[in-house]
Amino acid sequence: MTRYTVFSGAGVGTGKFHKTFDAALSRAWWVLESVPDPEIPVVSLRELGILRDVRRGADNVLEIVITPTYSGCPAMMQIADDIARALDDAGLAPYRIKTVLAPAWTTDWISESARPKLIAYGIAPPSTPCATNGLSPERTPDVVRFVRGASEQHAMPVCPRCGSGQTERLAEFGSTACKALYRCLECREPFDYFKPY
Amino acid sequence: MTTTAEHLAYVLRLADNALILGQRNAQWCGHGPVLEEDIALANMSLDLIGQARLLYSHAATLEFTLTGIRKTEDDYAYWRSESEFANYTLVELPHFGPLCSTARADHDYAVTIVRNFLYAALAVHLWTALKASVDDELAAIASKSAKEARYHRHHARDWLVRFGDGTDESHRRAQAALDYLVPYTREFFTRDPIEDAIAAAGIGPVTADIESAWSNDVADAVVEATLALPDPVQHVTTGKCGEHSEHMGYLLAEMQCLARQHPGAAW
Numbered sequence: 001m002t003r004y005t006v007f008s009g010a011g012v013g014t015g016k017f018h019k020t021f022d023a024a025l026s027r028a029w030w031v032l033e034s035v036p037d038p039e040i041p042v043v044s045l046r047e048l049g050i051l052r053d054v055r056r057g058a059d060n061v062l063e064i065v066i067t068p069t070y071s072g073c074p075a076m077m078q079i080a081d082d083i084a085r086a087l088d089d090a091g092l093a094p095y096r097i098k099t100v101l102a103p104a105w106t107t108d109w110i111s112e113s114a115r116p117k118l119i120a121y122g123i124a125p126p127s128t129p130c131a132t133n134g135l136s137p138e139r140t141p142d143v144v145r146f147v148r149g150a151s152e153q154h155a156m157p158v159c160p161r162c163g164s165g166q167t168e169r170l171a172e173f174g175s176t177a178c179k180a181l182y183r184c185l186e187c188r189e190p191f192d193y194f195k196p197y
Numbered sequence: 198m199t200t201t202a203e204h205l206a207y208v209l210r211l212a213d214n215a216l217i218l219g220q221r222n223a224q225w226c227g228h229g230p231v232l233e234e235d236i237a238l239a240n241m242s243l244d245l246i247g248q249a250r251l252l253y254s255h256a257a258t259l260e261f262t263l264t265g266i267r268k269t270e271d272d273y274a275y276w277r278s279e280s281e282f283a284n285y286t287l288v289e290l291p292h293f294g295p296l297c298s299t300a301r302a303d304h305d306y307a308v309t310i311v312r313n314f315l316y317a318a319l320a321v322h323l324w325t326a327l328k329a330s331v332d333d334e335l336a337a338i339a340s341k342s343a344k345e346a347r348y349h350r351h352h353a354r355d356w357l358v359r360f361g362d363g364t365d366e367s368h369r370r371a372q373a374a375l376d377y378l379v380p381y382t383r384e385f386f387t388r389d390p391i392e393d394a395i396a397a398a399g400i401g402p403v404t405a406d407i408e409s410a411w412s413n414d415v416a417d418a419v420v421e422a423t424l425a426l427p428d429p430v431q432h433v434t435t436g437k438c439g440e441h442s443e444h445m446g447y448l449l450a451e452m453q454c455l456a457r458q459h460p461g462a463a464w
Binding site: 068070071072073074100101102103104105170171172173177181195197 | 232233236237240243244245246247248250251333334336337338340341342344345348352
């Protein structure tokens with residue numbers, strides 16, 4: 001591990017202000033940028049908000065902080081394995097992968113850069129921000145069409161293929177727990193929608 | 198905050214509810230009434246089992262602090278016996294109306310939906326309150342679980358309304374399910390020493406404080422579904438105290454037998 005002193009001063013205990021550039025830390029961020037989500041391989045873990053931090057622990061060991069999306073997300077073990085492999089291949093061991101639950105993952109953490117990538121891949125990104133309320137019952141999306149009564153047109157996702165706003169929900173759960181299955185009424189193609197969470 | 202036996206018992210209660218309901222709903226996997234519901238129940242079971250895993254991991258930490266004994270999620274799920282599980286009786290019931298012992302009937306989706314709704318309506322309020330727990334890990338689990346519970350409630354409520362305000366058959370089945378299952382919810386709100394200790398320590402809410410919010414949600418949905426709540430009953434079920442119905446043993450046998458036949462095995 002190489003350290004470059006940018007400002008004057010030494011390490012802990014000298015009383016002088018110092019700042020050093022940690023090349024290994026920087027390289028770790030760069031390496032992990034290329035680790036995609038195993039289910040949606042066009043976006044990185046950082047872009048989905050799963051990779052939260054890359055830092056030095058109290059014992060100076062490289063620490064990778066990840067957070068699960070849904071409580072039962074079955075991809076978390078794969079994600080940890082993928083991170084470990086990327087760091088091993090880059091010669092960045094030793095390291096520690098830490099899973100934190102708080103603050104709770106939210107689709108609000110999906111980066112702006114991820115949205116066009118999701119659309120190009122055929123997944124409509126979440127159309128509503130969640131803030132602290134998540135899926136409050138007052139803001140629920142449309143009811144399935146064969147329930148009698150008016151269907152609330154609330155922030156319907158846009159078709160990722162043709163851009164039409166005339167879409168309808170087919171099923172609450174799509175290819176994974178975090179997505180719902182929709183259909184475009186214009187181009188008639190089905191698509192996955194990343195549910196606000 | 199020092200760990201107490203009541204704290205551990207409370208976390209296990211939450212975990213057991215999630216695990217047992219997850220196990221029950223997973224029985225529909227491959228047998229759902231329509232494909233979308235088959236997938237929905239499998240996914241919601243996954244949420245619940247995920248919550249159970251997080252809670253069991255947390256319980257293991259608490260138990261180690263309390264007793265020095267190291268346990269794993271699997272120890273809690275597969276190696277405890279019936280009287281050690283503290284889930285509500287409601288969540289262990291099979292997917293059909295009141296039959297005793299080994300008697301069986303076809304699975305009734307109305308029973309599944311009504312049970313899920315009654316439980317999810319509680320879970321939303323409970324998890325929301327637990328976000329303020331002095332137990333940071335529990336508060337973190339609560340933040341995630343509350344979001345998932347809202348989605349589960351939304352799903353179950355949609356179907357409840359559809360069944361009630363649907364055909365004669367769906368209405369009849371939904372009403373029968375309500376008549377059967379609502380009495381099991383008395384157990385949610387009865388006080389006991391564990392909940393008193395938890396509330397006093399700021400770890401969780403007094404569940405009785407949640408009762409009126411839950412009742413309002415349930416009444417609201419039942420009215421919209423053109424159904425009626427059954428008359429109140431005297432009996433209070435005792436699942437949370439480790440005394441279960443005759444159905445729990447069969448559920449545990451199915452859930453635990455593989456692990457017990459191959460102790461220590463790993464994938």
